Amino acid sequence: MTSMRTLELALATPSVDASGRAVRAPLRAGPTPTMNDGGDFGAEHMLVNIGPQHPATHGVLRLVVELEGETVKRVIPHIGYLHSGFEKLGEYRHYNQIIPLTDRTDYLSPMANNVGLALAAEKLMGISITERCSVLRVIACELSRVISHLVWLGTTGIDLGAFTPFLWSFYERERVYNLQESWTGARLTTSLTRIGGMMADVPEGFEEGLRDFCRTFPNTLREVDTMFTRNAIWIGRTQGVGYLSADEAINYSLSGPMLRASGVAYDVRKDRPYLGYETYDFDVPIGEHGDIYDRYRVRLEEMFQSVRILDQALDRLQKLKGAPVNVADPRVILPPKSRAMGDMEAMIFHFKQVMEGVNAPVGEAYLGIENPKGELGYYFVSDGTAKPVRWRIRPPSFINLAALPKMCEGVLLSDVIAINASVDIVMGEIDR
Amino acid sequence: MSPELKGFILLSILKMLVVFTVVLVGVALLTLMERKVSAWMQNRRGPNRVGWAGLLQPAADGLKNIVKEETFPAVANTGLFLLAPAMAFIPALLLSGVIPWAAPLPISVDDFGEAIHAGLTSLYLEPTGRFISWLFHLVFGPVSFHGVLSGAVADLPVGFLFILAVSSLGVYGIALAGWSSNSKYALLGGLRSSAQMVSYEVAMGVSLIPVLLLSGNVSFSEIINRQQAGTWYIFPLFLSFFLYFVSGFAETNRLPFDLPEAESELIAGYHTEYSAMKFSMFFIAEYSNVVTVSAVASALFFGGWDVPFISVDPAHPGLLGTVNLGLLFTLLSALVMFVKTMTFIFVVMWIRWTLPRFRYDQLMALGWKVMLPMALGYVMIISTAIYVIEHGLGIESARTQSWILFGLNLILAYGVFGLLDRGRIVSGSNSRTRVPGPGPVAGARRVA
Numbered sequence: 001m002t003s004m005r006t007l008e009l010a011l012a013t014p015s016v017d018a019s020g021r022a023v024r025a026p027l028r029a030g031p032t033p034t035m036n037d038g039g040d041f042g043a044e045h046m047l048v049n050i051g052p053q054h055p056a057t058h059g060v061l062r063l064v065v066e067l068e069g070e071t072v073k074r075v076i077p078h079i080g081y082l083h084s085g086f087e088k089l090g091e092y093r094h095y096n097q098i099i100p101l102t103d104r105t106d107y108l109s110p111m112a113n114n115v116g117l118a119l120a121a122e123k124l125m126g127i128s129i130t131e132r133c134s135v136l137r138v139i140a141c142e143l144s145r146v147i148s149h150l151v152w153l154g155t156t157g158i159d160l161g162a163f164t165p166f167l168w169s170f171y172e173r174e175r176v177y178n179l180q181e182s183w184t185g186a187r188l189t190t191s192l193t194r195i196g197g198m199m200a201d202v203p204e205g206f207e208e209g210l211r212d213f214c215r216t217f218p219n220t221l222r223e224v225d226t227m228f229t230r231n232a233i234w235i236g237r238t239q240g241v242g243y244l245s246a247d248e249a250i251n252y253s254l255s256g257p258m259l260r261a262s263g264v265a266y267d268v269r270k271d272r273p274y275l276g277y278e279t280y281d282f283d284v285p286i287g288e289h290g291d292i293y294d295r296y297r298v299r300l301e302e303m304f305q306s307v308r309i310l311d312q313a314l315d316r317l318q319k320l321k322g323a324p325v326n327v328a329d330p331r332v333i334l335p336p337k338s339r340a341m342g343d344m345e346a347m348i349f350h351f352k353q354v355m356e357g358v359n360a361p362v363g364e365a366y367l368g369i370e371n372p373k374g375e376l377g378y379y380f381v382s383d384g385t386a387k388p389v390r391w392r393i394r395p396p397s398f399i400n401l402a403a404l405p406k407m408c409e410g411v412l413l414s415d416v417i418a419i420n421a422s423v424d425i426v427m428g429e430i431d432r
Numbered sequence: 433m434s435p436e437l438k439g440f441i442l443l444s445i446l447k448m449l450v451v452f453t454v455v456l457v458g459v460a461l462l463t464l465m466e467r468k469v470s471a472w473m474q475n476r477r478g479p480n481r482v483g484w485a486g487l488l489q490p491a492a493d494g495l496k497n498i499v500k501e502e503t504f505p506a507v508a509n510t511g512l513f514l515l516a517p518a519m520a521f522i523p524a525l526l527l528s529g530v531i532p533w534a535a536p537l538p539i540s541v542d543d544f545g546e547a548i549h550a551g552l553t554s555l556y557l558e559p560t561g562r563f564i565s566w567l568f569h570l571v572f573g574p575v576s577f578h579g580v581l582s583g584a585v586a587d588l589p590v591g592f593l594f595i596l597a598v599s600s601l602g603v604y605g606i607a608l609a610g611w612s613s614n615s616k617y618a619l620l621g622g623l624r625s626s627a628q629m630v631s632y633e634v635a636m637g638v639s640l641i642p643v644l645l646l647s648g649n650v651s652f653s654e655i656i657n658r659q660q661a662g663t664w665y666i667f668p669l670f671l672s673f674f675l676y677f678v679s680g681f682a683e684t685n686r687l688p689f690d691l692p693e694a695e696s697e698l699i700a701g702y703h704t705e706y707s708a709m710k711f712s713m714f715f716i717a718e719y720s721n722v723v724t725v726s727a728v729a730s731a732l733f734f735g736g737w738d739v740p741f742i743s744v745d746p747a748h749p750g751l752l753g754t755v756n757l758g759l760l761f762t763l764l765s766a767l768v769m770f771v772k773t774m775t776f777i778f779v780v781m782w783i784r785w786t787l788p789r790f791r792y793d794q795l796m797a798l799g800w801k802v803m804l805p806m807a808l809g810y811v812m813i814i815s816t817a818i819y820v821i822e823h824g825l826g827i828e829s830a831r832t833q834s835w836i837l838f839g840l841n842l843i844l845a846y847g848v849f850g851l852l853d854r855g856r857i858v859s860g861s862n863s864r865t866r867v868p869g870p871g872p873v874a875g876a877r878r879v880a
C-alpha cells in the first residue's frame with residue numbers, strides 16, 4: 001500500500017511517469033489506512049462529496065472532503081466539469097472572433113474580459129486606442145467589478161445562511177445588466193470590445209442611467225454593511241477562518257482581493273496601469289488578517305471605490321463628447337455598414353477584415369488586467385497571421401482556488417463552504 | 433354512559449377537530465406567510481399567481497406534494513425511513529393539544545339536542561332545527577354539560593411538563609431520518625440535529641424554571657391565572673423569556689440555528705432523501721413547532737389569552753375592570769391569543785431572513801457555555817429574590833412582587849446585553865493573526 005505521503009504527492013501534483021504517460025489525480029481519494037471501502041460510517045474518516053451538484057459550489061466544482069466527525073482532514077478540489085476548450089478554440093479564430101469566447105470564461109464579469117482581450121491583442125499589434133475608448137473601457141471594467149462583487153456578496157451571504165442580502169445585491173446587479181443590455185444588446189454575452197475600439201459607443205440615456213446608479217447604489221451597499229459588518233454571527237463565521245499569510249498568498253500566486261486581504265497591496269491598476277488608471281483617483285483597500293472577513297471588507301470597499309472611478313469616468317466621458325471611439329485605421333476597424341455598401345474602398349476593407357481578419361506581427365504579448373477576481377492575463381503567440389498560434393488565459397479564480405486545500409486544513413465542514421465562497425471562483429474560467 | 437360524560441366527550445372531540453383543523457390549515461398558511469414576509473424583506477412580491485394574493489399557494493403546494501412520486505434510497509432502512517416523518521410529525525401536532533387557546537367557557541346545558549333546536553329556532557330555522565335535534569337525540573341520546581370548558585383540548589395539570597417532554601420526542605424523527613436515509617448529508621444533519629436539540633432542550637427547560645417558581649404551578653391555566661392576578665411574566669422574568677425564545681429557535685431548527693438543514697452545506701440535511709408528502713411532513717412538523725414555541729411564549733410570558741387591562745377575576749380587577757366569562761369573551765380571548773402567537777411567529781420569520789447561520793461548534797458553545805450557565809444563574813438569582821421578597825420583605829401582592837423583580841431584571845439585562853460583549857460570546861474559531869503590514873504604499877488603505 002502506498003504511504004500517505006506519496007499518495008498526497010500524487011494527488012497534488014499530476015506528473016509524468018517513467019513511461020511518459022501523464023499520472024492524473026484519481027477521481028476519488030486513494031485508500032488510506034484509516035478508511036475501509038465497505039461503508040465508511042463505521043470508520044473514523046468519512047468521505048463527503050461536495051459537488052459537482054451542490055447548492056454551495058458555485059457551479060460544477062467538486063470538493064472531495066475527508067471528514068473526521070465534522071473536522072476536515074483534507075479537501076481535494078476536482079475541476080474540469082465545465083471544460084469547453086476555449087484556449088484551443090481561440091487558435092482557430094481571428095482576434096476579434098476570440099472576444100465572444102471571453103464572455104463565456106468569467107461569465108460574471110464579461111465586459112472586463114472583453115476589455116482584457118482587446119488590450120492584449122492591441123499590445124501584440126502595437127495599436128494605441130483613443131481616449132474616449134479608454135474611458136469607455138474603464139467604465140466597462142468597473143461595472144464588471146461591481147456586478148461580479150455583487151454576485152460574490154450575495155452568494156457568500158447565502159452560503160453563510162443569510163438570504164436577504166442576496167436579493168438586494170441581485171436587484172442592483174439587474175440595474176447594471178439593464179445598462180449593459182442597452183449598451184451591448186446582451187445581458188451576459190456582451191462582446192463589447194473590438195481590436196482598436198469598441199463594438200459601439202454608449203447609447204442615449206446610458207450616462208444618465210449610470211449616474212443614477214452611482215448615486216443610489218452605495219445605499220444598498222451600506223445596507224449590506226449594516227447587515228454583515230458588525231453582525232456577531234457573521235464575525236464569528238468569518239474572522240480567523242481561511243487564514244492566509246501574506247507570504248503564503250504570494251507563494252500561491254494569488255491575486256485580486258484574495259491577495260489584498262492578506263495585506264499585500266498589489267493591484268494591477270496601480271502597479272502596472274493600463275487604460276490610464278494612474279490618472280484616476282481611487283484607493284486600493286487591503287486587509288490585515290487574510291481571513292474571510294477581510295476578503296469581505298476588501299470586496300465591499302472595492303465596490304465603493306469602483307463607484308468613485310465610475311463617477312470620474314463619467315465626467316471625462318462628458319468632456320469627450322463626440323470624440324472618436326475607434327482608431328482611425330481601416331485595416332483594424334470595420335467601416336460602417338452604410339459605407340461598405342456604397343464605397344469601393346470601404347467594401348474592400350470590409351471584405352478583407354471579415355475574410356482574413358486583422359494580421360498581427362510575429363511575436364508574443366502578455367497583458368494582465370485587474371479583473372474582479374484577480375489578475376486576468378491574456379497571452380498571445382502570433383506567427384504573423386490573423387489567428388494566434390497559442391492563446392492562453394491566466395484565470396485568476398483557477399489560481400486562487402489552488403489555495404483552497406491549504407486554507408481548509410483542520411477547519412469544520414461549514415467553514416469549507418465559507419472559505420470556498422470567499423475565494424470567489426467561477427467555473428467557466430477555471431475549466432475554460 | 434351518563435349524559436354528563438357524553439357531553440364532555442363530545443365537546444372534547446369538537447375542540448380537537450377545531451384545534452387540529454386550525455393548526456393544520458394555519459401551518460399551511462404559514463408557509464405562505466413565510467414567503468410573503470421574506471418577499472417583503474427582499475423587495476419582492478412573493479407568490480401571487482394562485483388565488484387572490486397567492487392565498488391558494490399552500491393548497492397548490494400540498495396537492496403537488498401529494499401527487500409527487502415517493503422515492504426511496506436504494507439501501508435505506510425502509511421501515512425507519514417511513515417511520516421517521518411520522519415521528520417528527522405526531523409530537524409536533526400533539527403539542528397543540530395542551531395549549532390554552534382561549535379563555536375557559538362556562539357551559540350549562542341540560543340537553544344539547546334541545547339547545548340546538550332552540551338556537552336554530554332563534555335563527556328562524558325552526559324545521560331544520562327540529563330535524564337536527566331529532567337526529568342528535570337519535571344518535572347520542574340525552575347529552576348535558578354543566579361546568580367550565582377549558583380553552584385547551586386537554587387542560588393537563590402537567591401541561592407545561594408535557595410540552596417539554598413531547599417536544600423532545602421530535603428529535604427521534606429527525607435523527608432516525610438522518611440515519612435511515614443512508615446518505616452522508618442526511619447523517620450529518622441528523623447528528624447535528626440530535627446534538628443541538630438535546631443541548632438546547634436543557635437550556636430551555638432551565639430557562640423556564642423561574643416561571644414555575646413564580647407561579648407555583650405547572651398547569652397552563654394556573655400560570656395564566658397567576659399572570660392575570662399579577663403582571664405578565666415578561667416583566668418579572670424578562671431574561672427567562674429571552675433565553676426561552678433563543679432556545680426555541682434552536683429547538684425548531686430555524687435560522688440562525690438551522691444547522692441540521694444548512695442548505696448550503698448539507699443540501700437539506702436530514703430530509704435530503706425525502707420526497708413528496710414525507711418531506712412535507714417534516715415541513716409541517718417544523719412549522720407547527722414554530723407555532724407551539726410562539727404559543728408557549730405567549731402563554732408563559734404574555735398572559736396567553738389574557739386580554740390586556742381586563743380581568744376575569746373579581747379579586748384582582750384589571751385597569752379597565754372585570755368581565756364575566758362567556759362566549760363573547762372566549763372569542764375575544766382567542767383572538768388575543770392569536771395575535772400574540774402570530775407576533776412571535778412573525779419575529780421568528782423576521783430573524784430567519786435577517787441573520788446568517790451559526791457554525792456547529794459555535795452553536796454548541798453558545799448552548800452549553802452561555803445559555804445554560806446563564807439560565808442556571810438566573811434561576812438562583814430569581815429564587816433568592818422571590819424568597820427575600822416574600823419572607824424577608826413580606827410583600828404579598830403579586831403585582832408589587834412583579835415590579836420589584838422587573839427592576840432586578842433591568843439590572844440583569846444590562847449585565848447580559850451591555851457588559852457581555854457580543855463579540856466575546858461568538859468569536860472566530862481561531863485567533864486572528866495580523867499579517868505584517870506592507871508599509872505605506874501609494875493609494876493603499878487598510879479597511880480591515
